[in-house]
Amino acid sequence: MRIGLLAPPWIPVPPPAYGGIERVVALQAAGLAAAGHDVTLVAAPGSAIPGVRVVSPLDALPAQIGMATDEWRHVLGGLDALADVDTVIDHSGPLGALLSAQGPVPALHVVHGSLEGELLGIYHGLVARALQLRLVAISHSQRRAAPHLPFAGVCYNAVDVEKAPFRASSEGYLAFLGRMAPEKGAAEAIALAREAGLPLMIAAKCREPAEQAYFQREVAPHLGPEVVFLGELGREATYDFLSRAAAMLFPISRREPFSTVLVEAMACGTPVLATDRGAVSEIVLDGVTGFVRNTTAELATVIGRIGEIDRAACRSHVADRFSSAALVRSYVGLLVPTELRVPAPAAPMVFSAPTPSIRPLLARQHLPRVPAAFTARRAAG
Template identity: 30%
Template sequence: METRVGLISSAWLAVPPNGYGGIESVIADLIAGSQNLPVDLRLFTVGETSEKDLLSRRITLGWHFQKGLYSEIGDSPQNIFYEATHAVAARAWLEAQNVELVHDHAGVVSQAIALTAQPAVPTLITLHGPLDLPWVQDFYRLFRGIKNIYFNSISDAQRRALPDIDYIATVYNGIDMAKFPVAEIKKDYCLIIGRITPDKGQHAAIEAAREAGLHLVIAGHVESSDAGRKYWQESIEPEIDISLNEKHNPMRALREILSIRDDRPLVIYFGEADFKQKCELYGLARCTLMPIFWEEPFGLVMVESMACGTPVVGFNRGSVPEVVTDWESGFVVPDTAGMVRAIENVNRISPKNCRRYAEKMFSAERMAENYFRLYRDILRDGNSEK
């Protein structure tokens, strides 16, 4: 008999997202990984792409009254109203669907509604973000002793900032491995991909790649905050040798640059990469760098890189030591000097072994199986109290 589970996605982006959208990508991969499990998924989401991509996947869909307003609303005061109406509409729709359990990925507004309602249907809340802000900690402490609400972390490191709430489990994010091709032949560059912000450490990647004598490709958008723009203007942009951001075909331009023998390591700004470009960038890179300066709860970049057969070299912060295993999928290092030494050893990790490690640890199927076990455990827990 199938377990009927309602998934609540965010109020902003489609599932799967058309571009950036970490949480929405995780939900899409959870759905993909659940295809052979006895679970009947009901997804409440926004955005037109969901209809095209998900109706073929044995899943019932519901939408809020408007489909995807992120570009129109952004950070405006309307966003709290929109999130709240999305969450209320989701709860009403899922109640009509007679789900046995709600799996909420939508964020604190949706969770606050669950807290005040104290729902009769068990709710599993996946904590996707950092837990180190005081207001976030105060908010989650309100859930102590509330029945039918359960939390899971996405790494053990995520819990360290808030150890005093009851986590039912840690479930690592997984990805649909079939979407990520393995590349056996590597080029002489390191890759750093993601938002350009001090926390992501592009400045440290520049230093490490130059010291190791390799090109560095930087892919991603400049964070729109004042701090992000200042970081770009003062620390990153002056170091860039070649920008491909305005090129019609940046991938072709990059291949041409890499085909020219040049002993001088270059810093190349690629700009934002779409999914196909991202896979090519991962696959061709000697390694992907994660010189993070914050306690990142889970970095999908690491898993995506490994899936393409490219090892990861990351600082010993956040979830990095849980995701990366030395000599199997990359190296965990203490600082920039350690990153340079590790870059010199990444060729000793074969792309096939790196891919196998990713498949074993971080496939969509493994994530889905872990969540399915949680669903069953929660429902058994609820039934035992009746």
């Protein structure tokens, strides 16, 4: 089958550091190609996957994440490049969902965000305007949050288990991995580690002004020999950091549709102690691969039981349910065969194009190209 993948335009695939969606897309692209499919990936400049054809509509990485002009050029150019595939799997966001659902090629749109508030309202609007829209949830929790949306199925995110180093024993510290944001719980992790009398190592993305402000307010005052901030780590360093930990703390306060860091930790054999929000209880098996509790206070009562968890069982759980092979199987089962392709409407609902092809849409967009100088400015920043 000729399969097109549409990734967001902001970060290369695979990502050099932070980039959860891009890492999943990289695994999916490589896995589908290994399974014998002809894969074309539309992704940010700098993307490369062995055995996969890569198209980058933009000449350079956007100077800033979220620029509408860059997103439109990327999605329109990407769908133009994928006009001849049998099916499209779209990870790019609501804009990609809207446009791909109105084209002639069957498409699956993967919802990576939490379906609440503004994002839920956007998808309500998409359903009203794109009748062919088929969504994929990344957890049952996410799907239950919006049962009225047209979900074709649930496909969990995955990790490359073979690249995760397994350790049968730890070096005795607790780990925190994530973004520097209140809902991620770095401050709560510090409190849990102190109450348990165990050292805490923190690896976290801290680039945005809000993240830096949270760090200075809630984390920096506690740093010392027992609370160490490592910054943002690369992939190999992240796995090494997780594999040496006695457990990873995940005291989140907000519902998340899927948390890849939980899978990464367990792939290394590291148990997880997490608050029960969103998809956590679908990912972590309470009492088998870690402990799931309703509050951080309840988590504090089970830190002393970390030794009860079999680290080998953690890795086996990931290999069974969250491997790249499992990811590919789950998506292939939802793809629409070529012979069931549904013709697009003669007049798309958003653009009055003369044909259902995306090509006329792209031809009419006279959008500025990203100046090369932006690349240098981004690198210098």
